[in-house]
Amino acid sequence: MAERLLPEVAPGELLAAAGIAGLPAGGDFTHHGRxxxxxxVSLSAARCCWYVEDVTESVTRADALLAERARSAFLAVVGEKLGNPLHPDRAAAAVVRLAVPTLAEVAVLVRAPRSGRARWWRATRADDDAPAVDSGVLPAVEPPAAIAAGLDGGEPHTLDWLVEQAVSAGWLPGLTEACARVVPLPGRDAPAGVLLVARRATRWYDEADTELVRAFAARAGAALTTALLYRDQAEVADTLQASLVPVEPAEAAGVQWGTAYRPAQAGLRIGGDFYGSHRLADGGSVFFLRDVAGKGVEAAVFTGQLRQCLQALHRVESQPGRLLKLLNDALLETTRAQGQGRFATMVLGVTEARGGRRGDEQFGTERLVHALTGCHRMPAPALAERVEQVTCDWLAHGDHDDIAVLALRAAGPGERTPRHLHAVPVPTGSADTGETRP
Known part of the structure; x- marks a missing residue:
């Protein structure tokens, strides 16, 4: 066994003459690839004996186990840190920051183009522990071939070719001799982006390294896809909210109006209440206030349908009773076709707001009349805000339905009609010469 492990050692010659580095010091050393x-072990007469053992396989297994544990720990941290960002830009920056220095000295993420523009983020290893992160936009030309291949779902592997393209793009500062890998970031229907990792040529990406990069890319792709989906949904919600926010009633001669509005759900700017007015051919105006059953986005969508239907019908029918009949018929036809039991009420007074000491007592007509006493000279916007404030005090910040107030009063000669007050609002009332009807 000794002859096989250390063929240089010859009987009768000094051990130093064999030129085996490491043996005199003891411990582990590498010899002929093993x-x-x-x-x-000390013997008698100042002699000693050397035991030499081949531990290649056991050390390899131990190193592999430690490496696997390190990879698992790294991926666990990645999964935890990528679980929070819900903004695509923050998610992309987090991905490249986590890739350095475990996977690379430089990591670049290129997101799938949107509106013809492809943004990139880069993390570069710094002297301290925190990598430096910057970003930019690819020129309005074809992206590097490796990036284009990655966005198509491929995984380019010609190393010199990858490095040349990364250097040409200006992504590898300080890395003159480097090795690189490009992997796609899985998305819903197509890759959400591409990850390029590069480090000095002295640390080549072996198969285990490449598998770790792929596992990292899978988690990064999931995080980026979630953030992109959240962004798309937020944009849809913003567009929906912008189209459904209550509009100001049209100005009418001799009438002063004021409004106040607060949705039931604080995170939304829309709800199931809406108000407005339409001018009539004879010069008059029809003011309306409605409460759609339900809350949130579902109620808001139904509100939009109802409002658009009213907008169309008032052009063919101005008599309020007949207009309401046509609107009701159209509403029934729509809800039956969709298999829904949706409904809306024309007016719901603030008198039904539940609050007080125990939180279940109705506001009532008497309190409303008392709140409006002495308000007959108050401008309509201030009157709406007054009703809103009194009702919210009664609710004591508890849960409530959508709150909308539309106040109307006769305007004196030459009296200017005020603009809409974007007040923190309340349920409905209509006022005329100081009298409010729930």
Whole structure:
């Protein structure tokens, strides 16, 4: 066994003459591609004996186990840190920051183009522990071939070719001799982006390294896809909210109006209440206030349908009773076709707001009349805000339905009609010469 492990050692010659580095010091050392472990045992007469053991396989298994544990720990941290960002830009920056230095000295993420523009983020290893992150936009030309291949779902592997393209793009500062890998970031229907990792040529990406990069890319792709989906949904919600926010009633001669509005759900700017007015052919105006059953986005969508239907019908029918009949018929036809039991009420007074000491007592007509006493000279916007404030005090910040107030009063000669007050609002009332009807 000794002859096989250490063929240079010859009987009768000094051990130093064999030129075996490491054996005199003991411990582990590498010899002819094998990992050997030397142990010295003292004998009598100042002699010693060396035991040499081939530990290549056991050390390899131990190193593999440690490496696997390190990879698992790294991916666990990645999964935890990528679970929070819900903004695509923050998610992309987090991905490249986490890739350095475990996977690369430079990491670049290129997101799938949107509106013809492809943004990139880059993290570069710095002297301290925190990598430096910057970003930019690819020129309005064809992206580097490796990036284009990655966005198509491929995984380019010609290393010199990848490095040349990364250097040409200006992404590898300080890395003159480097090795690189490009992997796609999985998305819903197509890759959400491409990750390029690069480090010095002294640390090549072996198969285990490449598998780790792919596992990292899978988690990064999931995080980026979630953030992109959240952004798309937020944009849809913003567009929906912008189209359904209550509009100001049209100005009418001799009438002063004021409004106040607060949705039931604080995170939304829309709800199931809406108000407005339409001018009539004879010069008059029809003011309306409605409460759609339900809350949130579902009620808001139904509100939009109802409002658009009213907008169309008032052009063919101005008599309020007949207009309401046509609107009701159209509403029934729509809800039956969709298999829904949706409904809306024309007016719901603030008198039904539940609050007080125990939170279940109705506001009532008496309190409303008392709140409006002495308000007959108050401008309509201030009157709407007054009703809103009194009702919210009664609710004591508890849960409530959508709150909308539309106040109307006769305007004196030459009296200017005020603009809409974007007040923190309340349920409905209509006022005329100081009298409010729920």
């Amino acid at each position: 990992r050997l472990r030397a142990r010295q």
